[in-house]
Structure formats: structure tokens, C-alpha cells
Amino acid sequence: MSPLxxxxxxxxxxxxxxxxxxxxxxxxxxxxHTLKFAFSLASGVLLWAVAVALLLMADGEHWPDGIGVYLxxxxxxxxxxxxxxxxxxxxxxxxxxxxxxxxMVFSAQRWDRVGVNFHSLFQFLLMGLNGAFLTNDLxxxxxxxxxxxxxxxxxxxHGYNLRRIQAGMQYVAVNLVASLLFLIGVALIYAAAGTLxxxxxxxxxxxxxxxxxxxxxxxxxxxxxxxxxxxxMWPLGFWLPTTYASASAPVxxxxxxxxxxxxxxxxxxxxxxxxxGGADGAGALAGFGFAxxxxxxxxxxxxxxxxxxxxxxxxxxxxxxxxxxxxxxxxAIGHGGDGVLASGLYYLLGSTLAMAAFxxxxxxxxxxxPPGAALIAITxxxxxxxxxxxxxxxxxxxxxxxxxxxxxxxxxxxxxxMPPLAGFVAKFSLFHAMLASAATTPGGVPAxxxxxxxxxxxxxxxxxxxxxxxxxxxxxxSGAVTPPRLQVSEAAPVSALVxxxxxxxxxxxxxxxxxxxxxxxxxxxxxxxxxxLGEPPVLRAPAGExxx
Amino acid sequence: xxxVIAIAVGVMFASGIWLILxxxxxxxxxxxxxxxxxxxxxxxxxxxxxxxxxxxTPLPDIDPAQFADPLPQGLVLTAIVIGFATTALYxxxxxxxxxxxxxxxxxxxxxxE
Numbered sequence: 001m002s003p004l005x006x007x008x009x010x011x012x013x014x015x016x017x018x019x020x021x022x023x024x025x026x027x028x029x030x031x032x033h034t035l036k037f038a039f040s041l042a043s044g045v046l047l048w049a050v051a052v053a054l055l056l057m058a059d060g061e062h063w064p065d066g067i068g069v070y071l072x073x074x075x076x077x078x079x080x081x082x083x084x085x086x087x088x089x090x091x092x093x094x095x096x097x098x099x100x101x102x103x104m105v106f107s108a109q110r111w112d113r114v115g116v117n118f119h120s121l122f123q124f125l126l127m128g129l130n131g132a133f134l135t136n137d138l139x140x141x142x143x144x145x146x147x148x149x150x151x152x153x154x155x156x157x158h159g160y161n162l163r164r165i166q167a168g169m170q171y172v173a174v175n176l177v178a179s180l181l182f183l184i185g186v187a188l189i190y191a192a193a194g195t196l197x198x199x200x201x202x203x204x205x206x207x208x209x210x211x212x213x214x215x216x217x218x219x220x221x222x223x224x225x226x227x228x229x230x231x232x233m234w235p236l237g238f239w240l241p242t243t244y245a246s247a248s249a250p251v252x253x254x255x256x257x258x259x260x261x262x263x264x265x266x267x268x269x270x271x272x273x274x275x276x277g278g279a280d281g282a283g284a285l286a287g288f289g290f291a292x293x294x295x296x297x298x299x300x301x302x303x304x305x306x307x308x309x310x311x312x313x314x315x316x317x318x319x320x321x322x323x324x325x326x327x328x329x330x331x332a333i334g335h336g337g338d339g340v341l342a343s344g345l346y347y348l349l350g351s352t353l354a355m356a357a358f359x360x361x362x363x364x365x366x367x368x369x370p371p372g373a374a375l376i377a378i379t380x381x382x383x384x385x386x387x388x389x390x391x392x393x394x395x396x397x398x399x400x401x402x403x404x405x406x407x408x409x410x411x412x413x414x415x416x417x418m419p420p421l422a423g424f425v426a427k428f429s430l431f432h433a434m435l436a437s438a439a440t441t442p443g444g445v446p447a448x449x450x451x452x453x454x455x456x457x458x459x460x461x462x463x464x465x466x467x468x469x470x471x472x473x474x475x476x477x478s479g480a481v482t483p484p485r486l487q488v489s490e491a492a493p494v495s496a497l498v499x500x501x502x503x504x505x506x507x508x509x510x511x512x513x514x515x516x517x518x519x520x521x522x523x524x525x526x527x528x529x530x531x532x533l534g535e536p537p538v539l540r541a542p543a544g545e546x547x548x
Numbered sequence: 549x550x551x552v553i554a555i556a557v558g559v560m561f562a563s564g565i566w567l568i569l570x571x572x573x574x575x576x577x578x579x580x581x582x583x584x585x586x587x588x589x590x591x592x593x594x595x596x597x598x599x600x601x602x603x604x605t606p607l608p609d610i611d612p613a614q615f616a617d618p619l620p621q622g623l624v625l626t627a628i629v630i631g632f633a634t635t636a637l638y639x640x641x642x643x644x645x646x647x648x649x650x651x652x653x654x655x656x657x658x659x660x661e
Contacts, residue, residue, distance in 0.1 A: 142627075142630075153634075160648075166649070169641060169645055169654055172634075172638050173580070176634055179631075190594055191594040
């Protein structure tokens with residue numbers, strides 16, 4: 001057999017590249033921040049290019065079934081660790097790389113200098129995120145979760161002040177306990193099924209005896225507790241608003257992405273293992289847990305909506321907004337059906353982009369109010385940084401207030417799901433798909449679907465009230481408004497993210513086509529298992545025979 | 549043997565849960581460590597308990613029932629390393645918090661009476 005085509009190695013690049021760049025940046029002196037930033041940015045651009053290439057390959061004819069498989073260390077599945085990229089994984093990679101680029105550029109102005117090793121930690125965070133999206137092995141998923149979390153612990157504390165320490169202590173403690181639960185779940189699943197490869201697990205789940213099936217159920221529930229703690233499902237998400245509110249703006253934007261990893265893990269594992277698309281279905285275990293996801297999602301939406309109304313500052317409001325969006329997604333996964341899932345994924349794209357932009361925007365907008373500057377001075381002092389960041393260089397952009405106001409309004413529209421932007425399209429298609437899927441079943445639309453729709457509408461209303469109140473307070477009611485000086489490098493990422501939301505709305509047709517193909521691939525889990533387990537290792541030429 | 553291991557895991561985990569619900573960071577970290585010991589032994593036991601069975605197979609023609617399952621042993625090594633690292637990281641944070649807040653309460657401030 002011919003050696004592995006080099007394009008195949010692209011699958012492992014999103015994990016290796018940030019690891020190497022992050023490690024390389026550690027010994028570089030903190031004072032050479034321009035160099036660090038340049039390396040970090042180059043890695044970000046490359047990651048973005050690789051992610052887009054993977055997306056095109058997964059969506060094209062490059063791989064059968066649109067699933068690329070990479071056997072780490074050339075061990076065939078299920079004995080070795082398998083990295084796997086399909087349309088969903090590629091989409092998440094592109095989303096991660098896009099937000100990461102925006103955040104990187106944003107942080108170059110100031111945030112990468114309020115503490116040490118910002119760029120290294122950031123690269124490790126990217127490595128963990130990308131790995132979690134790519135891996136097809138539950139234990140490997142744990143490892144990448146830990147990489148991501150360890151980096152996020154450092155980043156949450158970045159710019160070390162009292163508030164961040166207090167929030168960080170709780171964030172770390174909660175996540176350490178969640179990691180232990182993750183391990184228990186993984187161990188139970190291994191004990192029940194004898195495998196940790198998700199594709200292999202999906203084929204074995206139907207053949208388990210009743211005793212092992214119960215063990216698997218328990219394992220899956222414990223595992224889901226760990227995922228849902230990251231995904232902030234009620235009542236596991238109380239850590240989230242405080243952490244968001246206290247984290248620095250760029251880190252907050254990345255945290256928005258991290259909650260989606262929990263949701264992604266649930267989606268990936270549940271659809272493959274307990275979905276109904278397998279060769280012989282999941283047997284007695286088919287559909288296990290989906291109802292709990294629906295109920296949990298609904299409770300989460302309600303909790304998030306109330307929280308949004310009750311919160312005073314922007315960071316906390318964004319935290320509750322992320323909880324609402326997690327809840328909506330979980331409920332969509334629980335509801336099931338191809339159309340609902342596709343709409344849910346569209347909602348994920350729009351809400352994540354808007355929320356990340358919102359986190360960055362809040363920090364800029366808070367500068368209208370005077371105390372913003374004091375906070376930075378304190379953190380600088382606590383961290384004993386001698387060289388104060390020099391006065392902002394570069395061009396201040398005119399019309400800052402107009403820019404901030406417009407961006408704020410756009411984010412608010414997407415987050416609350418008002419027309420004409422992506423949030424509205426997402427919610428509308430979500431409702432449409434839910435009602436359409438209920439129309440084919442006898443007995444009409446079930447009450448739970450109506451309740452879910454009502455809750456999502458209510459959450460939208462709560463969001464628009466809360467955001468309007470915040471907007472009025474920031475832009476109109478703060479007395480003598482001094483337009484803050486914004487730098488292009490701070491305004492550009494925000495406007496890029498907002499423009500992406502607009503683009504997502506304009507290109508909704510194309511995006512929905514892609515998502516429909518994504519969901520169709522996800523629901524054929526038998527093909528997926530066959531693809532992953534059937535990938536042949538590269539055979540080496542026997543020793544002595546020369547390489548061709 | 550199964551009973552002894554089960555009781556040990558249960559007692560350690562229960563003590564850990566009680567400790568992480570306490571208000572002081574020292575109690576919290578001891579609780580986390582106890583829980584992670586319990587989890588490590590639990591993973592190890594999930595490969596079934598064996599005595600005097602080698603985990604590595606020497607030859608292709610063997611009866612797998614005569615060998616211990618090596619995978620959980622590999623998993624538990626990884627879990628121990630990761631658990632150790634994250635606990636150490638948390639310890640550093642704790643010391644930082646103690647220095648900055650002057651309190652060893654998990655909220656970073658003494659509860660108001």
C-alpha cells in the first residue's frame with residue numbers, strides 16, 4: 001500500500017500546531033510580546049486555513065461518507081486512538097479558529113500583557129478545544145478536556161485580581177469534581193462494553209446483555225453529568241455567570257466556546273451510541289436519555305432567562321445568555337429529528353459568534369464609564385508588571401459611540417432572536433422543524449413541544465428586555481459621556497464577528513444545506529462506525545525493501 | 549477482595565464528598581485528593597480484579613482469560629498524572645488566594661456573622 005497521502009495528516013494539525021507553538025513561546029521573554037503575538041497570530045491563521053481545508057474536504061468527495069479518519073501511531077481502531085473529522089467536527093474547528101483569531105487580535109492591544117504567558121495558554125486552550133472536537137475515543141476526550149481546562153484555569157486567572165481569584169477558585173473546584181465524574185463514567189462504560197472507542201461502542205451497544213446494559217446506562221449518565229457541567233445545564237451551571245463576569249474580555253469570549261464543547265460532546269456521544277441510526281439500532285438502549293436532555297434544556301432556558309433579567313453588569317448577563325443558548329441546544333438535541341438538529345446547529349453558530357462579540361464589546365463599552373481604567377491599574381500592580389503598556393498607538397477610530405451602539409444592537413438582536421439577523425432565522429426554523437416533525441405523528445403537537453417553544457420565546461423576550469436596559473444604561477444614562485478611544489485592533493475583531501453574523505443571515509440557505517448534510521451524516525451512525533473501524537493502517541514495506 | 553475494594557472506594561469517596569462541601573480550602577483540597585484516589589482505584593477495578601496474572605501477552609496463541617486487562621492500568625496511569633497536575637495547580641491557586649485575600653475560605657472572604 002502506498003504511504004499515507006500528506007493531505008491526511010491535516011487532520012492532526014489542529015492538535016499539533018498549537019501544542020508546538022505554545023511550547024515554543026514559553027521560553028521567550030515576556031518583554032518580547034510583539035514576537036509572541038506574531039507567532040500566536042501565525043498559528044491562528046494557519047489553524048483557520050487548516051480548519052477551512054478540512055471543512056471543504058469533509059464536505060467534498062475527498063473521503064467516503066464525508067468522514068476522514070486518522071489513526072494515531074498507525075494502530076487500527078479500536079486498538080489505537082482514532083482522530084476523526086466529519087462535517088460537524090470541521091464546522092466546530094472553523095468556528096473555534098474564527099473566534100480565536102478575533103480574540104487574539106483583540107488581546108494584542110493590552111490584554112496579553114497584563115499577565116505572563118497569555119499566548120502559550122491560549123494556544124494550549126486551542127489544542128484542547130480542537131482535540132476534543134476531533135477525537136473519537138472517550139478517554140482521549142478526557143485528556144483533551146483536561147488540556148483545555150488546565151489552560152482555561154490559567155486564563156481565567158489572567159490579570160490576577162481579587163475578583164478573578166474568588167471566581168477562579170470555584171470554577172476550578174467545580175471542574176475538578178466534574179473531571180472525576182468523567183473518569184467514573186468512562187470506567188463504567190469500559191467495564192460494560194469493553195471499549196472506549198465511540199464508533200466501536202456504537203456497534204456493541206445493541207448486543208449487550210441486560211446487566212451490562214444497565215452498567216452502560218449508569219456510566220453514560222455519570223459521563224453526561226461531566227459534559228453537562230461544562231455545558232452548564234441547570235442545575236450544574238451555577239459556576240458559569242460568576243466566572244464569565246470576572247474573566248477578562250478575551251478569555252470570556254473563549255469561555256463562550258468552551259460551554260459549546262460540553263454540548264458538542266453530548267451530541268456526538270449520544271447520537272452515535274443511543275441514536276436510532278445504527279445498523280440494528282441501539283437495541284433496548286435506543287433513545288435513552290433524550291427526554292432528560294429535553295427537560296434539562298427547558299429548565300436551563302428558564303433559569304438563564306430569569307438570570308438575564310436579574311443581572312446588573314454585562315459580563316454576568318452574557319453568562320446567563322450563554323446558559324440560555326446551551327439550554328436551547330440541549331433541548332433541541334433531546335427533541336431530536338434531522339430538521340430540529342440542523343436548526344439547533346445554526347443557532348449554535350449564530351449565538352456563539354454573537355456572544356463572543358458581545359463579551360469583547362462589553363469591555364469596550366464599559367470604558368465609557370470611568371471606573372474601567374482603575375481595574376486595569378490594580379491588576380497591573382498585583383502582578384508587578386514594570387513596563388506599563390505604552391499609550392495606545394495606532395489610529396483611534398472616529399465615531400466610536402456610533403460603532404459601539406450599532407455593534408451592541410446587532411449582538412442584542414442575534415442573542416435575543418429578533419428579526420432580521422441570524423438569531424431570528426435560527427429560532428424560526430427551530431420552531432418550524434419542531435412543528436413539522438410533530439405534524440407527521442398522530443395526536444398532533446405534544447404539550448412538551450409547545451412548552452419548549454413558549455420557553456424559548458420567553459427567553460428571547462427576557463433577553464431583549466435585559467439587553468435594552470443594559471444598552472440604555474451604558475449609552476444614554478451614564479451622564480457625561482466621553483467617547484472612549486478605540487484602536488482598530490480592538491474594533492476590527494468585534495466588527496468582524498458581527499459581520500459574520502450578518503453574513504450567516506444572508507447566506508442562511510447555503511449554511512442550512514451544509515447543516516442538513518451534517519445532520520444526515522450524524523444520524524447514519526452505522527456508516528460512521530463502519531468508516532472508523534474499517535480504516536486500514538498504513539502497511540510498511542518490510543525491512544530490507546527500499547522505500548519507493 | 550471485591551468487597552474490600554468496594555468498601556474502600558465507597559468510604560474514600562464519601563469522605564471526599566463531605567470534605568469538598570466544607571468551607572475551608574484545605575478541607576476542599578484534601579477532599580478532592582481523596583476522591584481522586586477513590587476514582588483511580590475504581591478505574592483500576594473496572595478491568596476486573598486479578599491476582600498473579602501478567603498484563604502483557606507474550607505470544608500470539610494465548611487464552612485471554614489467563615491475562616489481566618492492561619488497558620485500565622494504562623488509563624489509571626494517565627488519570628493519576630493528570631489528577632496530580634491539576635491538584636498541584638489548584639494548590640498554587642489556593643496559596644495565591646490566601647495571600648491576596650488573607651482568608652482561607654473558599655469564597656475568598658470570611659462569612660459575615
